[in-house]
Amino acid sequence: xxxxxxxxxxxxxxxxxxxxxxxxxxxxxxxxxxxxxxxxxxxxxxxxxxxxxxxxxxxxxxxxxxxxxxxxxxxxxxxxxxxxxxxxxxxxxxxxxxxxxxxxxxxxxxxxxxxxxxxxxxxxxxxxxxxxxxxxxxxxxxxxxxxxxxxxxxxxxxxxxxxxxxxxxxxxxxxxxxxxxxxxxxxxxxxxxxxxxxxxxxxxxxxxxxxxxxxxxxxxxxxxxxxxxxxxxxxxxxxxxxxxxxxxxxxxxxxxxxxxxxxxxxxxxxxxxxxxxxxxxxxxxxxxxxxxxxxxxxxxxxxxxxxxxxxxxxxxxxxxxxxxxxxxxxxxxxxxxxxxxxxxxxxxxxxxxxxxxxxxxxxxxxxxxxxxxxxxxxxxxxxxxxxx
Amino acid sequence: xxxxxxxxxxxxxxxxxxxxxxxxxxxxxxxxxxxxxxxxxxxxxxxxxxxxxxxxxxxxxxxxxxxxxxxxxxxxxxxxxxxxxxxxxxxxxxxxxxxxxxxxxxxxxxxxxxxxxxxxxxxxxxxxxxxxxxxxxxxxxxxxxxxxxxxxxxxxxxxxxxxxxxxxxxxxxxxxxxxxxxxxxxxxxxxxxxxxxxxxxxxxxxxxxxxxxxxxxxxxxxxxxxxxxxxxxxxxxxxxxxxxxxxxxxxxxxxxxxxxxxxxxxxxxxxxxxxxxxxxxxxxxxxxxxxxxxxxxxxxxxxxxxxxxxxxxxxxxxxxxxxxxxxxxxxxxxxxxxxxxxxxxxxxxxxxxxxxxxxxxxxxxxxxxxxxxxxxxxxxxxxxxxxx
Numbered sequence: 085x086x087x088x089x090x091x092x093x094x095x096x097x098x099x100x101x102x103x104x105x106x107x108x109x110x111x112x113x114x115x116x117x118x119x120x121x122x123x124x125x126x127x128x129x130x131x132x133x134x135x136x137x138x139x140x141x142x143x144x145x146x147x148x149x150x151x152x153x154x155x156x157x158x159x160x161x162x163x164x165x166x167x168x169x170x171x172x173x174x175x176x177x178x179x180x181x182x183x184x185x186x187x188x189x190x191x192x193x194x195x196x197x198x199x200x201x202x203x204x205x206x207x208x209x210x211x212x213x214x215x216x217x218x219x220x221x222x223x224x225x226x227x228x229x230x231x232x233x234x235x236x237x238x239x240x241x242x243x244x245x246x247x248x249x250x251x252x253x254x255x256x257x258x259x260x261x262x263x264x265x266x267x268x269x270x271x272x273x274x275x276x277x278x279x280x281x282x283x284x285x286x287x288x289x290x291x292x293x294x295x296x297x298x299x300x301x302x303x304x305x306x307x308x309x310x311x312x313x314x315x316x317x318x319x320x321x322x323x324x325x326x327x328x329x330x331x332x333x334x335x336x337x338x339x340x341x342x343x344x345x346x347x348x349x350x351x352x353x354x355x356x357x358x359x360x361x362x363x364x365x366x367x368x369x370x371x372x373x374x375x376x377x378x379x380x381x382x383x384x385x386x387x388x389x390x391x392x393x394x395x396x397x398x399x400x401x402x403x404x405x406x407x408x409x410x411x412x413x414x415x416x417x418x419x420x421x422x423x424x425x426x427x428x429x430x431x432x433x434x435x436x437x438x439x440x441x442x443x444x445x446x447x448x449x450x451x452x453x454x455x456x457x458x459x460x461x462x463x464x465x466x467x468x469x470x471x472x
Numbered sequence: 473x474x475x476x477x478x479x480x481x482x483x484x485x486x487x488x489x490x491x492x493x494x495x496x497x498x499x500x501x502x503x504x505x506x507x508x509x510x511x512x513x514x515x516x517x518x519x520x521x522x523x524x525x526x527x528x529x530x531x532x533x534x535x536x537x538x539x540x541x542x543x544x545x546x547x548x549x550x551x552x553x554x555x556x557x558x559x560x561x562x563x564x565x566x567x568x569x570x571x572x573x574x575x576x577x578x579x580x581x582x583x584x585x586x587x588x589x590x591x592x593x594x595x596x597x598x599x600x601x602x603x604x605x606x607x608x609x610x611x612x613x614x615x616x617x618x619x620x621x622x623x624x625x626x627x628x629x630x631x632x633x634x635x636x637x638x639x640x641x642x643x644x645x646x647x648x649x650x651x652x653x654x655x656x657x658x659x660x661x662x663x664x665x666x667x668x669x670x671x672x673x674x675x676x677x678x679x680x681x682x683x684x685x686x687x688x689x690x691x692x693x694x695x696x697x698x699x700x701x702x703x704x705x706x707x708x709x710x711x712x713x714x715x716x717x718x719x720x721x722x723x724x725x726x727x728x729x730x731x732x733x734x735x736x737x738x739x740x741x742x743x744x745x746x747x748x749x750x751x752x753x754x755x756x757x758x759x760x761x762x763x764x765x766x767x768x769x770x771x772x773x774x775x776x777x778x779x780x781x782x783x784x785x786x787x788x789x790x791x792x793x794x795x796x797x798x799x800x801x802x803x804x805x806x807x808x809x810x811x812x813x814x815x816x817x818x819x820x821x822x823x824x825x826x827x828x829x830x831x832x833x834x835x836x837x838x839x840x841x842x843x844x845x846x847x848x849x850x851x852x853x854x855x856x857x858x859x860x
Contacts, residue, residue, distance in 0.1 A: 134700035136686045137798040162698035206604040216594040282677045298524045310550035312522035410525040
């Protein structure tokens with residue numbers, strides 16, 4: 085299982101660590117403490133679904149130089165031992181007396197100079213995956229070392245994908261595209277949306293997903309109400325607009341795009357809504373460039389929708405993508421993050437068809453020097469109709 | 473979709489809230505702030521896979537009396553509006569200027585007396601699902617109100633399952649049992665473990681899982697190495713011990729149990745290991761009672777293994793189960809949590825067959841006044857053999 089649990093060969097991880105350490109030096113961090121699955125996978129290649137259990141905390145220390153150090157529950161020693169790093173320290177978790185905090189404090193102290201600054205992700209789109217009381221203990225133990233926000237170092241590195249990562253995301257997109265092509269097999273009038281969601285997940289697995297971390301969708305006459313609900317028992321009806329959206333995972337990397345379907349012949353309103361969103365996406369595909377901001381990307385799509393006489397949705401119209409279903413930045417008027425070459429992003433324009441009736445369209449791209457390269461095969465230009 | 477998104481009728485949630493508020497009064501908490509998916513689902517019925525996106529924080533306030541208040545990103549308003557609570561406050565997330573913190577601070581202040589104590593889960597098996605920097609801002613805004621550990625109130629309520637919850641967990645167990653019965657369809661010599669994991673997830677979906685949050689397993693000659701690894705490309709071979717373990721989800725509730733299979737005729741060592749684990753589980757099924765401790769439950773199983781002349785695994789031999797794949801307590805010698813009537817638990821004895829070769833057996837139970845009631849249909853008494 086060695087090759088698969090590594091996902092990438094060691095040089096990929098060494099390059100990531102070196103980039104992180106340069107960003108840490110830039111930001112004045114003497115060490116970086118990682119607690120979140122995506123960050124730990126990014127640095128070590130440690131890939132497991134065991135994160136689903138909230139019982140144990142896991143830690144990886146990125147020192148200012150040298151290899152990362154894993155401080156983890158003993159149950160993970162075998163799997164971490166197949167990753168590229170060699171310094172793996174374990175404790176018998178869960179331990180109500182001291183759940184790895186002494187071991188972590190000692191390990192951090194080893195890597196730190198006189199009075200060090202330890203970066204921890206504290207800003208938007210992050211959280212600390214360890215008990216808050218244990219973090220307070222750790223902070224006390226390590227004084228006068230200080231914990232500071234390390235989000236910038238982490239995100240500025242993770243947001244630029246290597247070609248190896250882009251290949252993985254493309255593979256996830258391609259398998260999802262094959263599953264979307266099979267939607268007419270199971271989206272039919274009378275089908276319960278819950279069964280449609282199951283069939284779609286089955287199709288994704290059959291087409292090569294390792295697992296399906298995210299499926300959402302909607303169905304409704306002339307549009308759906310939201311895009312995050314689980315399926316209900318109501319059957320699909322002629323005249324419904326059906327949307328399926330997925331974050332399928334292959335080798336730890338996500339796709340995140342959706343497709344819309346009309347059940348039976350599409351109304352003019354639905355066909356037009358799809359045309360508008362397709363054109364808004366097209367405009368972003370033509371215009372996006374490195375050094376634009378996320379807010380400018382939002383404006384490109386929002387203006388295309390407004391110019392077509394439609395009402396864009398208020399939320400974000402796209403976001404980063406990769407090791408998690410969604411990553412920074414957000415295509416909103418408020419996010420002035422600079423778009424950079426190598427970012428993998430979703431273009432996700434949405435509009436209001438009528439009050440409470442929306443349509444959302446989504447594609448995945450990697451931003452190249454000369455503009456976007458599609459990773460998801462392009463949606464059909466006209467709204468597909470499922471024959472009755 | 474109203475019925476399904478609610479999962480339970482409003483009285484179930486009102487009863488949970490009332491129990492929480494009694495525990496809060498006992499623990500001197502004036503309000504409880506929830507940030508984790510399981511806690512928010514438990515109190516409101518808000519069920520979505522959108523938690524997979526780390527972009528946004530979500531908050532629910534349980535005041536000392538009266539209904540909970542949701543303070544959530546606008547994208548969730550539609551779905552939360554179909555839940556039983558009526559006080560739903562939203563902001564346009566993500567907002568880099570103020571990501572809901574002013575709204576949350578104002579909402580908390582409304583519910584608090586003079587100088588209040590706000591409970592937040594800070595202890596083992598919890599984390600704060602919001603950016604740490606935002607929590608610091610919130611704390612500053614709310615002074616002199618204090619944030620204190622609210623884990624006990626939350627866990628002492630959540631750990632006792634209602635009959636409605638037990639029915640959901642049983643349903644998850646039964647569908648997983650049907651999927652396990654189909655293992656001989658896809659576990660064969662030459663099959664890659666990755667494809668086995670896919671087929672098993674497909675079977676779980678076909679048997680009624682809404683989604684499959686967890687699949688793990690192992691395969692190896694005479695035993696597997698660990699129980700948390702993803703699948704590798706190595707084909708299954710005659711003489712392998714294969715284990716599949718799943719946390720399949722139905723209506724937001726998990727099962728968590730495994731099954732072992734011998735590929736071809738089982739060696740004496742494998743058959744004997746299975747017998748020992750089956751007997752250790754049997755002993756726990758006979759002996760566990762409310763008012764015993766988790767450590768005593770551990771001793772029951774560990775001693776049965778030792779008395780049979782085998783070597784029990786060092787980790788925990790069972791744990792809580794319900795709204796997440798694993799819940800407290802942990803069956804270890806260090807966990808002195810009292811077992812209570814209505815707890816749903818896993819019995820998970822494991823042993824070392826040889827160095828680096830283990831076997832783990834798992835069942836799910838609810839603890840009744842007179843002992844365990846099985847929720848997972850009992851594993852076969854002898855190790856099943858897959859015919860070559």
